Amino acid sequence: MRCGAVLIALLAACVAGPAQAEPGKLGGMGANLFGNSYFHFGEPNLQKFPVTAISVGKLRIQLQRTKLSDIQRAFGGTIYEEGGGMGAARWLCYQGPQASTWFMANMLGGGEFVMMVATQAGAASGSCDSANVPVPQMGIPSLGASVNDLKATFGSASMGAHSAVSYRVDKPAKDGLGTANDAQYIGYMMRGSSVVGVGVGETTAQ
Numbered sequence: 001m002r003c004g005a006v007l008i009a010l011l012a013a014c015v016a017g018p019a020q021a022e023p024g025k026l027g028g029m030g031a032n033l034f035g036n037s038y039f040h041f042g043e044p045n046l047q048k049f050p051v052t053a054i055s056v057g058k059l060r061i062q063l064q065r066t067k068l069s070d071i072q073r074a075f076g077g078t079i080y081e082e083g084g085g086m087g088a089a090r091w092l093c094y095q096g097p098q099a100s101t102w103f104m105a106n107m108l109g110g111g112e113f114v115m116m117v118a119t120q121a122g123a124a125s126g127s128c129d130s131a132n133v134p135v136p137q138m139g140i141p142s143l144g145a146s147v148n149d150l151k152a153t154f155g156s157a158s159m160g161a162h163s164a165v166s167y168r169v170d171k172p173a174k175d176g177l178g179t180a181n182d183a184q185y186i187g188y189m190m191r192g193s194s195v196v197g198v199g200v201g202e203t204t205a206q
Contacts, residue, residue, distance in 0.1 A: 027126020
């Protein structure tokens with residue numbers, strides 16, 4: 001979603017408001033990705049966006065374009081919210097038999113467009129609904145992948161704090177003005193040499 005679209009989304013939120021939300025607590029891999037303190041998304045270390053679309057069963061999701069309400073319509077569940085101002089988070093979380101998955105919006109997405117998707121093996125912490133939702137397929141190594149799989153895909157896999165592996169790509173946004181920047185960031189939570197959590201986020205900023 002481009003900068004103009006962000007302004008439109010924010011104005012629309014003031015007029016009509018995004019979908020109804022309930023107070024909640026963001027936890028697990030969702031909180032790790034949203035807070036940007038678990039992962040270190042510092043200098044870009046990739047040349048191009050690894051994730052172009054995300055498939056969840058038959059549903060196709062595009063970051064900055066798909067709405068939380070689209071996902072809720074497909075899978076049900078409760079939209080939760082936490083925090084305020086530009087730090088506010090809104091999300092859907094689904095806990096299935098093998099993994100838990102978060103679809104998250106922030107204020108850059110008007111609190112309504114999906115800006116981040118994360119999934120984690122096992123049960124979720126925080127506010128999450130029980131539902132048998134397929135694990136998102138992002139076109140990159142996912143749950144159960146090895147460090148060698150990450151190296152083969154991205155060229156490196158350096159672990160930082162919390163046994164986390166972080167990737168980031170920056171590129172000029174296609175806004176026709178040359179003043180905006182698109183960033184995509186990917187975080188892996190590791191246990192030993194195996195992936196137990198993965199998330200991707202995207203944003204456009206001046």
